[in-house]
Amino acid sequence: MSEHVLIERRGAVQVIRLNRPEKKNAITRAMYAAMAEALKRGDEDADVRCHVILGQKGAFSAGNDLADFLAVATGGEGGQEVYDFLLALAGAAKPLVSGVDGVAVGIGTTIHMHCDLTFATPATVFSTPFVDLGLVPEAGSSLLAPAIMGQQRAFALLALGEGLPAADACAAGLIHRVVGAEALEEAVFAAAEALVAKPPEALKIARDLLRGPRDDVIARIREEAEHFRARLKSDEARAAFMAFMSRKAS
Numbered sequence: 001m002s003e004h005v006l007i008e009r010r011g012a013v014q015v016i017r018l019n020r021p022e023k024k025n026a027i028t029r030a031m032y033a034a035m036a037e038a039l040k041r042g043d044e045d046a047d048v049r050c051h052v053i054l055g056q057k058g059a060f061s062a063g064n065d066l067a068d069f070l071a072v073a074t075g076g077e078g079g080q081e082v083y084d085f086l087l088a089l090a091g092a093a094k095p096l097v098s099g100v101d102g103v104a105v106g107i108g109t110t111i112h113m114h115c116d117l118t119f120a121t122p123a124t125v126f127s128t129p130f131v132d133l134g135l136v137p138e139a140g141s142s143l144l145a146p147a148i149m150g151q152q153r154a155f156a157l158l159a160l161g162e163g164l165p166a167a168d169a170c171a172a173g174l175i176h177r178v179v180g181a182e183a184l185e186e187a188v189f190a191a192a193e194a195l196v197a198k199p200p201e202a203l204k205i206a207r208d209l210l211r212g213p214r215d216d217v218i219a220r221i222r223e224e225a226e227h228f229r230a231r232l233k234s235d236e237a238r239a240a241f242m243a244f245m246s247r248k249a250s
Contacts, residue, residue: 002028002030002031002033002034003019004018004019004020004025004028004030004031004034005017005018005019005031005034005035005038006019007034007038009048010052010189010192011193011196012047012048012049012050012196013048013049013050013051013052013189013192013193013196014038014042014045014048014050014051014052014094015052015054016035016038016039016051016052016053016054017053017054017055017056018031018053018054018055018056018060018061019056021056021058021059023062023065024058024059024061024062024103025055025056025059025060025061025062025103025108026061026062026063026064026065026066027061027063027064027065027107027108028065028068029065029068029079029081029082030081031065032081032082032084032085033081033084033085035085035088036081036084036085036087036088038051039051039085039088039089039092040088042094043088043092043093043094048094049094049095049195049196049200050094050095050096050097050192050195050196051092051094051095051096051097052096052097052098052099052188052189052192053096053097053098053099053111053115054098054099054185054188055099055100055101055102055108056101057101057102057181058101058102058103058123059101059102059103060098060099060100060101060102060103060104060108060124061103061104061105061106061107061108061111062103062105062106062108063105063106063107063108064082064106064107066241066244066245079225079228079229079232082138082225083221083225086138086139086140086221086225087218087221089111089114089139090114090139090140090214090217090218090221091214091218092114093204095116095117095192095195095203095207096114096115096116096117097115097116097117097118097119097188097191097192097195098111098112098115098117098118098119098188099118099119099120099184099185099187099188100112100118100119100120100121100124100126100166100175100184101120101121101123101124101181101184102121102123102124102125103125104120104124104125104126104127105127105128105129106127106128106129106130106138107138107139108126109126109127109128109141109157109164110128110137110138110139110140110141110144110145111139112126112174112175113139113140113141113144113145113148113174114139114140114144116195116207116210117176117191118174118175118176119175119176119177119178119179119184119187119188119191120166120169120170120175120177120178120179120184121166121178121179121180121181121184122166122167122178122180122181123166123181124165124166124169124178125163125164125165125166126157126163126164126165126166126169126174127157127161127162127163127164128141128157128158128161129161130158130161131158131159131160131161132161132240133237133240133241133244134231134234134236134237134238134239134240135228135231135232135237136224136227136228136231137158137159137224138221138224138225138228139221139224140217140218140220140221140224141158141224142158142220142224143216143217143220144217145157145158145174148172148173148174149172149173149174150172153172166178176191
């Protein structure tokens with residue numbers, strides 16, 4: 001498990017909290033592995049009835065750790081941890097509730113497309129600069145986003161890279177509700193507890209009907225991943241990563 005992912009239990013609720021605030025919760029391969037393992041174990045544990053995913057104040061996640069990406073872009077191998085997490089996320093058997101404050105970049109946005117309820121603060125902006133980094137959408141977002149918010153809004157988010165403030169994200173159907181920063185976790189846990197109190201078999205059937213078959217989503221995750229791995233080693237991505245790292249160092 002990673003020290004940058006905190007796993008705890010609150011009754012029947014499993015809490016997965018990103019805990020790398022000094023890097024705005026940029027997600028490393030070890031963090032992906034820890035989250036995948038937590039989701040799998042929670043799904044296998046009959047005492048867990050709901051998953052909650054949280055970040056830190058001011059930063060849900062700045063996206064993938066670019067040092068990991070740069071290692072792959074310059075000839076290294078890796079990425080299975082990311083893929084394992086995405087499959088665990090897409091196939092999660094228990095309800096998923098998330099809370100977002102502030103930065104939500106890349107996977108910090110697309111993860112919520114798999115959540116059943118997402119709450120965000122007014123300071124939150126969702127963004128996916130995949131194309132700017134020479135990459136492509138991931139996490140099944142190229143399939144899920146158009147279904148959630150329509151083709152043009154999805155294109156603006158995933159291809160144009162236009163940020164989506166919390167209020168607009170709510171209006172577009174990406175998130176459930178906008179709440180004050182001081183009320184974020186209270187709202188998240190209230191929703192989780194309300195789900196835990198439901199008859200579990202009826203809730204599972206209702207959720208499965210609403211989400212639909214997962215085969216298409218998993219197939220799209222696989223297709224995106226193939227493009228993503230190839231793009232990571234492209235000249236465009238390598239140049240974008242090196243430019244980004246140079247700006248950070250200056």
